Amino acid sequence: MAGLLSSVRKRLSSDALRTGRNGGQTDPVVAELRAALAPDRVRYDGAERTVLSHDASIYAGGVAGPVCFPLTTTEVQAIMVIAERHTRNVVPRGAGTGLAGGAIPLGAPIVVSVTRMNEIEQVDTANRFAWVGPGVVNLDLTRHLTPLGFHFAPDPSSQQVCTIGGNVANNSGGPHCLAYGVTNAHVLAVEVVLPNGDIVMLGGLEDEPAGYDLRGTFVGSEGTLGIATRVAVRLTPNPPAVTTLLLSFETIRDAANTVSDIIAAGMVPAALEVMDQRITVAVENYVHAGYPTDAGAVLLAEVDGLAESIEIDAHHIAALGHKNNALHIRVAADEAERAALWKGRKTAFGAIAQIAPDYYLHDTVVPRGALADVLDKIYEIADRHDLLVMNVFHAGDGNLHPLLVFDAREPGVVDRVHQAGAEIVRASLDAGGVLSGEHGIGVEKQAYMDEFFTAEDLAHQNRLRQAFDPGCRTNPGKVIPSGHSCADIQALRSVPRDVWA
Amino acid sequence: MTARLAVTDPVLLAFADEVGADGPVAVEGARTRWEVGGPGHPDTRLVRAPAGIVDYVPDEMTVTVRCGTTVAELHQALSAEGQRTALPERAGTVGGALAVGENGLHVLGRGRVREAALQVRYVSDDGKVVTGGGPTVKNVTGFDLPRLLVGSLGTVGLLAEVILRTNPIPAVTRWVASDDADPFTVLDTILRPGSVLWDGNRTWIELEGHVPAVDAEQARLASMGTWIEVDGPPELESHRWVLPPGEIQTNVDGFGSRFVASVGVGTVWADVAQPSRAVAAGVTALNQRVKEQFDPRHRLNPGRDPGAR
Numbered sequence: 021m022a023g024l025l026s027s028v029r030k031r032l033s034s035d036a037l038r039t040g041r042n043g044g045q046t047d048p049v050v051a052e053l054r055a056a057l058a059p060d061r062v063r064y065d066g067a068e069r070t071v072l073s074h075d076a077s078i079y080a081g082g083v084a085g086p087v088c089f090p091l092t093t094t095e096v097q098a099i100m101v102i103a104e105r106h107t108r109n110v111v112p113r114g115a116g117t118g119l120a121g122g123a124i125p126l127g128a129p130i131v132v133s134v135t136r137m138n139e140i141e142q143v144d145t146a147n148r149f150a151w152v153g154p155g156v157v158n159l160d161l162t163r164h165l166t167p168l169g170f171h172f173a174p175d176p177s178s179q180q181v182c183t184i185g186g187n188v189a190n191n192s193g194g195p196h197c198l199a200y201g202v203t204n205a206h207v208l209a210v211e212v213v214l215p216n217g218d219i220v221m222l223g224g225l226e227d228e229p230a231g232y233d234l235r236g237t238f239v240g241s242e243g244t245l246g247i248a249t250r251v252a253v254r255l256t257p258n259p260p261a262v263t264t265l266l267l268s269f270e271t272i273r274d275a276a277n278t279v280s281d282i283i284a285a286g287m288v289p290a291a292l293e294v295m296d297q298r299i300t301v302a303v304e305n306y307v308h309a310g311y312p313t314d315a316g317a318v319l320l321a322e323v324d325g326l327a328e329s330i331e332i333d334a335h336h337i338a339a340l341g342h343k344n345n346a347l348h349i350r351v352a353a354d355e356a357e358r359a360a361l362w363k364g365r366k367t368a369f370g371a372i373a374q375i376a377p378d379y380y381l382h383d384t385v386v387p388r389g390a391l392a393d394v395l396d397k398i399y400e401i402a403d404r405h406d407l408l409v410m411n412v413f414h415a416g417d418g419n420l421h422p423l424l425v426f427d428a429r430e431p432g433v434v435d436r437v438h439q440a441g442a443e444i445v446r447a448s449l450d451a452g453g454v455l456s457g458e459h460g461i462g463v464e465k466q467a468y469m470d471e472f473f474t475a476e477d478l479a480h481q482n483r484l485r486q487a488f489d490p491g492c493r494t495n496p497g498k499v500i501p502s503g504h505s506c507a508d509i510q511a512l513r514s515v516p517r518d519v520w521a
Numbered sequence: 522m523t524a525r526l527a528v529t530d531p532v533l534l535a536f537a538d539e540v541g542a543d544g545p546v547a548v549e550g551a552r553t554r555w556e557v558g559g560p561g562h563p564d565t566r567l568v569r570a571p572a573g574i575v576d577y578v579p580d581e582m583t584v585t586v587r588c589g590t591t592v593a594e595l596h597q598a599l600s601a602e603g604q605r606t607a608l609p610e611r612a613g614t615v616g617g618a619l620a621v622g623e624n625g626l627h628v629l630g631r632g633r634v635r636e637a638a639l640q641v642r643y644v645s646d647d648g649k650v651v652t653g654g655g656p657t658v659k660n661v662t663g664f665d666l667p668r669l670l671v672g673s674l675g676t677v678g679l680l681a682e683v684i685l686r687t688n689p690i691p692a693v694t695r696w697v698a699s700d701d702a703d704p705f706t707v708l709d710t711i712l713r714p715g716s717v718l719w720d721g722n723r724t725w726i727e728l729e730g731h732v733p734a735v736d737a738e739q740a741r742l743a744s745m746g747t748w749i750e751v752d753g754p755p756e757l758e759s760h761r762w763v764l765p766p767g768e769i770q771t772n773v774d775g776f777g778s779r780f781v782a783s784v785g786v787g788t789v790w791a792d793v794a795q796p797s798r799a800v801a802a803g804v805t806a807l808n809q810r811v812k813e814q815f816d817p818r819h820r821l822n823p824g825r826d827p828g829a830r
């Protein structure tokens with residue numbers, strides 16, 4: 021994945037990382053950071069700073085300052101204190117799989133990678149919570165919990181690499197968040213180091229901690245309110261029974277209408293994922309999961325819970341599929357077949373590599389009743405810009421993920437990708453939708469924020485930001501667009517004096 | 522260019538005018554939880570939030586409702602389409618339920634109040650209508666102002682209108698009770714109960730779902746005690762405690778002569794009040810900074826403190 025996009029990044033880069041021009045200067049905070057952590061855990065070489073200058077988004081990497089790998093909350097606190105003393109910006113970072121540019125450094129900030137804070141500290145199955153470090157990889161946590169009969173419900177497709185800290189910061193979702201809810205519903209408490217160096221526990225093991233719901237506001241704040249150093253997550257019991265249905269349709273419209281009908285019938289299945297024919301063919305060639313390649317679209321529907329109830333729901337879903345002209349309905353016969361289908365769905369993005377070297381994955385949400393019409397519009401937009409679009413998405417909650425596939429070496433194609441992307445966002449908003457379902461705003465959607473919100477609305481978002489980070493030094497230049505934000509985004513494009521860029 | 526979320530509804534704009542930009546002001550709901558957060562300042566002008574269901578789209582499982590609407594009225598309209606929300610049945614107005622932010626006794630089955638509000642519209646300290654969140658069931662569009670407003674007791678903004686997530690009412694709801702079952706074992710056995718309540722002797726369980734599933738759960742319970750079907754939950758005591766779910770048993774002696782605890786959740790309705798909960802200094806300072814940002818002149822519901830409960 022990272023390799024896939026690196027070529028695009030280089031070519032899209034307007035201020036690509038300029039390495040090797042040290043000029044005999046070193047960053048003055050490096051020595052202090054090294055003294056506070058350990059010399060080998062504060063990197064200042066070109067390689068580390070290059071790698072950590074971008075994330076999985078299409079956006080050009082910024083310029084990373086010193087890169088720190090703390091092991092403890094106290095070390096993170098020391099970094100924040102040093103940063104404050106030198107009025108330096110800080111960018112928290114997990115696995116760098118974010119798709120909105122949330123983790124890219126702007127203005128040569130201190131990059132704080134929490135990947136080594138990856139201990140599962142405590143698991144309490146009786147009270148259904150676990151304390152984990154922010155660097156714990158999502159799937160590692162679920163693998164740890166599986167033999168105990170539990171799992172961590174948010175399951176982003178990137179779960180093999182993305183971190184709990186990143187999930188918290190982006191309020192990430194995944195296929196199974198339809199029934200179980202996104203990350204915010206699964207975080208009880210977050211220990212945060214604030215920009216002023218205070219260590220605060222937001223939320224708690226009790227359902228309604230006293231005071232404002234600061235835990236709830238921290239989740240989804242995209243690394244702008246502080247650095248999460250420990251997280252108490254809710255454990256979800258593994259369902260005793262699961263049924264996975266694969267429905268195929270001649271048109272994606274029939275698949276989308278089936279989804280709308282399922283929701284309208286009062287069912288909340290564990291997952292409802294749709295893939296169009298193009299992506300299904302790519303997936304099938306890639307992992308041979310058993311998807312039909314001759315259908316216009318497939319719907320992967322999963323119901324879980326008690327055997328007695330999932331049987332009823334599965335029948336109901338099949339009936340609604342038939343009503344919408346399903347070509348074929350198959351129930352996964354065993355765990356192996358189910359696992360193969362999910363592997364296909366979750367590796368869809370990897371499968372794209374066979375088709376073109378580059379892709380841009382969008383993320384908007386529309387009312388579920390509008391899915392079919394907005395999809396028509398998306399194909400029309402891509403056609404008009406002479407681009408290939410594929411659709412694989414969390415249909416149950418109306419969360420579209422149009423994937424524009426291209427070869428950035430083709431002259432002018434990147435501009436067309438951006439134009440088509442903008443039209444897709446606007447088509448979603450026209451249908452009563454929102455800017456992002458799970459990838460966040462980052463730098464990607466900033467420009468649309470004041471099409472959606474009023475200046476007053478954005479000023480209020482900024483009030484929250486300022487309560488946590490009055491100097492606007494934690495992940496500056498993200499989420500709130502320039503003009504409404506405390507940080508001057510343009511200024512971040514330049515690099516402070518004394519910094520080796 | 523007009524922002525998509527720009528407010529044009531004259532009802533909301535009139536409410537903002539009524540709130541105005543000066544002087545202490547608070548919203549009066551149905552006064553069912555008026556005492557939460559301490560006494561309000563006596564000079565506070567009281568206003569009422571507008572009422573009425575603005576837009577209910579059962580197929581999307583969302584409802585746009587003005588905050589002066591009663592929860593009873595809202596739930597009556599939703600039940601006609603087989604839906605409900607996480608707001609507690611006992612609450613007065615929708616705005617009051619959200620501003621107080623207390624979960625009901627069905628939280629295991631219906632979800633948390635904090636997760637119910639998808640979009641909020643509130644009147645700010647300077648008398649303007651502000652929107653946070655978004656209209657769809659899933660959205661991460663900037664900072665989560667709905668989370669800030671829920672449970673804020675009207676001290677950072679006065680709730681005017683919200684979009685709530687609805688959820689389906691299951692085919693059957695059945696309450697059973699036992700005097701010889703262990704509620705903590707029950708919680709581990711029943712997959713998705715609507716509620717598990719315990720008064721130190723008796724355990725009540727709300728089973729919900731398709732009929733065969735509820736029958737199967739009820740059959741499973743038989744190995745854990747003697748059960749009878751009952752009409753519903755017990756009467757709740759007036760003082761509400763909030764504990765980590767693992768601390769119900771260790772606190773039993775403090776609940777007074779009668780209590781009902783929500784097992785697996787940690788809410789306890791007791792006949793004595795919970796000692797005030799300690800809040801760490803750093804968190805208190807952060808709460809104060811939030812208040813200063815949103816209401817620097819302390820005109821929104823002065824006297825009330827969401828931290829004092």
Ligand SMILES: Cc1cc2nc3c(=O)[nH]c(=O)nc-3n(C[C@H](O)[C@H](O)[C@H](O)COP(=O)(O)OP(=O)(O)OC[C@H]3O[C@@H](n4cnc5c(N)ncnc54)[C@H](O)[C@@H]3O)c2cc1C
Nearest residue numbers: 114115116117118122176177183185186189193243248458
């Ligand atoms: C192939 C692919 C599939 C994906 N599928 C999904 C999906 O199904 N659902 C979904 O929601 N997302 C998906 N994503 C997006 C991404 O994986 C998620 O947003 C993920 O949660 C990011 O985690 P990360 O550890 O990589 O965070 P990063 O990318 O490193 O950081 C993301 C943001 O979090 C902040 N941050 C990280 N750690 C901390 C911390 N400890 N404290 C404070 N802030 C922090 C960063 O500053 C940044 O703003 C996908 C991405 C890829 C590449």
